[in-house]
Amino acid sequence: MFNKITIKDDERGLLFKKGSYAKHLQPGVYRHTKFSEESIVVLNVAKRFDVPTKDLSLFLKDTALLEELTVIDVQDFEYALHYRDGKFVSMLTAGTYAYWNTLHKHTFVRVDIRNPEVSSDISLIALSKLQGYYQMSEVANHETGLLFYNNVLQRELRPGKYYFWKSPTSVLVKTFDLRQxxxxxxxxxxxxxxxxxxxxxxxxxxxxxxxxxxxxxxxxxxxxxxxxxxxxxxxxxxxxxxxxxxxxxxxxxxxxxxxxxxxxxxxxxxxxxxxxxxxxPGDIKDILNTVLLAEKKAQANIITRREETASTRSLLNTAKLMDENVTLYRLKELEFLEKICEKIGTISLTGGGNLLEQLNSLLSVKGADK
Missing domain, CATH: 3.30.479.30 (Band 7 domain)
Known part of the structure; x- marks a missing residue:
């Protein structure tokens, strides 16, 4: 009695004898007796090379198998960005990984996280799929930044966005506002x-x-x-x-x-x-207000006295002129009389006939002139 196993084009087989790896098998049909101690593990070449319960190092001695594998060993201080046919697939941490290279081309970008800053040749598209593996710091247009690794100053940062791998190295970006x-x-x-x-x-x-x-x-x-x-x-x-x-x-x-x-x-x-x-203080303010009020009153009194003196001097000068000039005296009388007549409709005088006759004559003359 035979067991029949068919390995397809997108598959490869691993032959084990008595539980130990013997060789890998290409696509085809394989038969072995049910009572034999042989077994075949079939793997899909589109997926990562992985044999459950078996360590990868057991298979890396097979040179024929290695020709169909791409193997990468990631160190403790590294990350590896995995690209399949030029497209980002995943991030690999410390360990050894193997991928079939028969259907797809696998390439890797190694990242040394001892230098935490993300290199500019790593695309932001890849970073966007790596949440939890990096941190971002931003320096605004009106700012400047100072970069520190483990509290040791590295350099000054200009405005922009900066990305850093999460690693044992602590990263701090201290920003300063350069505006007024x-x-x-x-x-x-x-x-x-x-x-x-x-x-x-x-x-x-x-x-x-x-x-x-x-x-x-x-x-x-x-x-x-x-x-x-x-x-x-x-x-x-x-x-x-x-x-x-x-x-x-x-x-x-x-x-x-x-x-x-x-x-x-x-x-x-x-x-x-x-x-x-x-x-x-309140008491000082009251004192200053009192002093200011006294000063202003004194200034007002000085101004009042000055004006009174000027007014008296002006009256004295006018009186001298009118005393020396009868016509001027008469004009002054008429001026005051005109002002009175503008504001009063009727004038009644008592206490002297001559004065009343004079006023009546003046008013009649004024009316005739008009």
């Missing part, structure tokens, strides 16, 4: 030389020009804030309140000048600075 930034200091309490406690609102604008120096400073923004705070205290603490209020426009110039003295060590450029508000 603003630092606000609000409600900062500072004592003047004459022991008046003020609250200041101050603002300054800056931008990072040297990311390496900025990164070397722990809590960068906090330290810039403290620098601004100390400079303000230096300026305000040496001035009296009256001088400070009179020269408050100069605070910004002084602070900006002192900030730029330190800018290189911080890796920044300070662009501008300005004092927004000076907030006085």
């Amino acid at each position: 930034q603003q630092l606000d200091m609000t409600g900062q309490e500072i004592m003047t030389e004459d022991k008046v406690t003020l609250r200041l609102n101050f603002v300054c604008q800056y931008k990072i020009v040297d990311p390496l120096k900025a990164f070397a400073i722990k809590s960068f923004e906090d330290q810039v804030y403290i620098l601004l705070q100390l400079i303000l205290r230096e300026y305000v603490g040496t001035m009296k309140l009256d001088d400070l209020l009179r020269m408050k426009q100069e605070i910004a110039l002084f602070v900006l000048s002192r900030l730029n003295e330190k800018s290189e060590s911080y890796g920044v450029e300070f662009l501008s600075a300005g004092l927004k508000d000076i907030i006085l």
